[in-house]
Amino acid sequence: MIELVNLTKKYKQNNAVKNLNMFIEKGEMVGLLGPNGAGKSTAISMLSSLIEPSEGDVLFQGKSILKRPEALRKITGIVPQEIALYEDLTAQENMEFFGRLYQLRGKQLQGKITEVLELTGLIERRKEVVKTFSGGMKRRLNIGVAMLHNPEFLIMDEPTVGIDPQSRSYILETVKRLNKERNMTVLYTSHYMEEVEFLCDRIYILDKGSLIASGTTNEIKQILSAEKTIQLEVEQVKSELLTLLKEDPSVNRLSVHEKTITLILPKEVDVFAKLTHYAEQTNTNLKSITTEVPTLEDVFLHLTGRGLRD
Amino acid sequence: MNGILFGKLKLFFRTPWTFLLMTGLTIGFVLVMGTGDISKLSVPIYAENEKLQDSVIGKTLMESEAFSFEWVDHEKIYKKVENGRAEFAIILKENEFQIVEGMESFYTLIANQLLIEAYEEKWKQEQLLAQVHSSVQADFKKSLNDKEAFAPFSISYEQFKGENTWIYNDQLHKIFGMTLFFVIYTIAYSVVQILVEKQAGIWDRIILSPVKKSEMYTANLLYSFFLGYVQVVLIFMLFRYGFQVDFHGKLVEILVLLIPYVFTIVALSLLVLSFVKTVQQFNAIMPFIAIGMAMIGGAYWPLEVVESKGMLFLANIMPIKYGMDMLNGITIYGDTFIEIMKPVSILLLMGVLLMGIGMHLMEKRHV
Structure with a gap:
């Protein structure tokens, strides 16, 4: 349905996106993963014809959209990372504004608005001004606006940033339902691995503008088939402990998130004794040591040496 | 396009504060700065005999086009001159006058001449009265006072306007200047919504x-134009019908002539917007541009009092100068259609150029 061919975007000397090749089939849910600044939003902007690529092409049903983007635009709904709404208007008025842009009028417009507000769980709040909404409600309305013209292809650029777990789960369930019930094609970008794991059939992982891995969730996890993940929860992360861990030849990758140290090691290595010894040596209070099945987060760590949220 | 305009209007009615603030500031500034005539020099005056105030002397002085005489008591006369709040002051006596001078001034000569004429008029009347029988003196005096009403004929005169003639109407200047100045903010803060929407992803x-x-x-700029134009129309209507300001019967012409000015300011705002990356930058730059333009372009004071050739040269690239030229031309100078077309054409040309460059840069520089 949609294909990105050697897509590149240069800003002066910097390559925001380098030779990106991707495809999305009808009805698929595809994840685009990467940390902040990986080039996800730039890739999306080129894919949705908002910015022109420096090199490469975007094909929709085999035809380039660079000169004639209308066909793709017609079937595309975009959920930007920002809350792209008029905060001084009510939910209903925002819907009316964007609906009119798609030539929806009268009963057809009102019917569609009611349907979308019900879908996003905002029907009761339709007459309230958006600036009084919580972050989660704004995000839901942001998605709702993109749904007004019945798009076949929905692009969601980090739609759950900065919201509470309840709203996040509501959004993820809604997206999944849209895909199942309406066979909607979804491109979902995030730096939350678990969201992409939950939603997507296939995943593309971007880092520093380049594609570093792609495939189904299981295929990508296979990258770590020879390795395991160990998480150390400590009372305080001490630099002496980190130095010892980094110097240990059996530790392939290491990352720190708050008070948790994640290690990737070869499957056959038994490090428990070693880890307790290191903790004693550096006077570190170990709260727990857990071995985990590799997640996409671990894959990213393995591929780049950095955590997704670093 | 109609959908965007409709939405914008809805937003305007929800948050009309900038518009109301700028409209209020325009009216407030004109009123606070006074709609009185500061082109006249204010002169404190004291009469030893209060009757002199109502006499032919008082009346002659009040009719002066050069001075605005302010009756004060004896002590204030000296205080005002000593404090420098008045260049000179006048003390009227029965048969003579005294000028209290604080500094050497060309105006004292004019005032001296005016006072001589006033006293001569008083003496003439007294001489005439002396020749009339005492029984009819009261009626005769009344008829002298009413001489204008019973004048056998009157002479009206008009001045011919030369190329360098400068006529200054302070009241109109303030209304024109403040209106053209404050509407820049209303327009600019509505044009900047384009950038706000771009940053919020609404534009995408x-x-x-x-x-x-x-x-x-078109929808965005039309909305900004509409907002600016409604503001200036409201202000002029208020001054005409609320405060009874005389626009020399040219209110309709003024409202038509404001169209090219408002258009040019919309274009200028778009150009400024194309140079900045954030709303904060725009908000920081715009007041400098507006104030600089008003100062150099003659919105605060008439350009005729500016002597610097550099400033006068710069004024030629300020849209506000042509706005003032148009409005002064149509009202005070009674310019013809052909004469008015010069500033109108310059404004339209400026508007088209600024808008073209602004739009080009917007598309090139902004995502």
Whole structure:
């Protein structure tokens, strides 16, 4: 349905996106993963014809959209990372504004608005001004606006940033339902691995503008088939402990998130004794040591040496 | 395009504060600065005999076009001159007058001449009265006072306007200047919404809709134009019908002539917007541009009092100068259609150029 061919975007000397090749089939849910600044939003902007690529092409049903983007635009709904709404208007008025842009009028417009507000769980709040909404409600309305013209292809650029777990789960369930019930094609970008794991059939992982891995969730996890993940929860992360861990030849990758140290090691290595010894040596209070099945987060760590949220 | 305009109007009615503030500031500034005539020099005056105030002397002085005489008591006369709040003051006595001078001034000569004429008129009347029998003196005096009403004929005169003639009407200047100045803010703060919408991702959403980019710009700029124009129309209507300001019967012409000015300011705002990357930058730059333009372009004071050739040269690239020229021309100078077309054409040309460059840069520099 949609294909990105050697897509590149240069800003002066910097390559925001380098030779990106991707495809999305009808009805698929595809994840685009990467940390902040990986080039996800730039890739999306080129894919949705908002910015022109420096090199490469975007094909929709085999035809380039660079000169004639209308066909793709017609079937595309975009959920930007920002809350792209008029905060001084009510939910209903925002819907009316964007609906009119798609030539929806009268009963057809009102019917569609009611349907979308019900879908996003905002029907009761339709007459309230958006600036009084919580972050989660704004995000839901942001998605709702993109749904007004019945798009076949929905692009969601980090739609759950900065919201509470309840709203996040509501959004993820809604997206999944849209895909199942309406066979909607979804491109979902995030730096939350678990969201992409939950939603997507296939995943593309971007880092520093380049594609570093792609495939189904299981295929990508296979990258770590020879390795395991160990998480150390400590009372305080001490630099002496980190130095010892980094110097240990059996530790392939290491990352720190708050008070948790994640290690990737070869499957056959038994490090428990070693880890307790290191903790004693550096006077570190170990709260727990857990071995985990590799997640996409671990894959990213393995591929780049950095955590997704670093 | 209609959808965007409709939405914008809805937003305006929800948050009309900038518009109301700028309209209020225009009216407030004109009123606070006084709609009185500061082109006249204010002169404190004291009469030893209060009857002199109502006499032919008092009346002659009050009719002066050069001075605005202010009756004060004896002590204030000296205080005002000593404090420098008055260049000179006048003390009227029965048969003579005294000028209290604080500094050497050309105006004292004019005042001296005026006072001599006033006293001569008083003496003439007294001489005439002396020749009339005492029984009819009261009626005769009354008839002298009413001489204008019973004048056998009257002479009216008009001045011919030469190329360098400068006529200054302070009241109109303040209304024109403040209106043209404050509307810059109203327009600029509505044009900046384009950048706000771009940063919020709303612009991208509209681009992906069937609305064409040209329609997006047209709707946004039309809205800004509409807002600015409604503001200036409201202000002029208020001063004409609320405060009874005399626009020399040219209110309709003024409202028509404001169209090219408002258009040019919309274009200028778009150009400034194309140079900045954030709303904060725009908000920081715009007041400098507006104030600089008003100072150099003659909105605060008439350009005729500016002597610097550099400033006068710079004034030629300020839209506000042509706005003032148009409004002064149509009202005070009674310019013809052909004469008015010069500033109108310059404004339209400026507007088209600024808008063209602004739009080009917007598309090139902004995502």
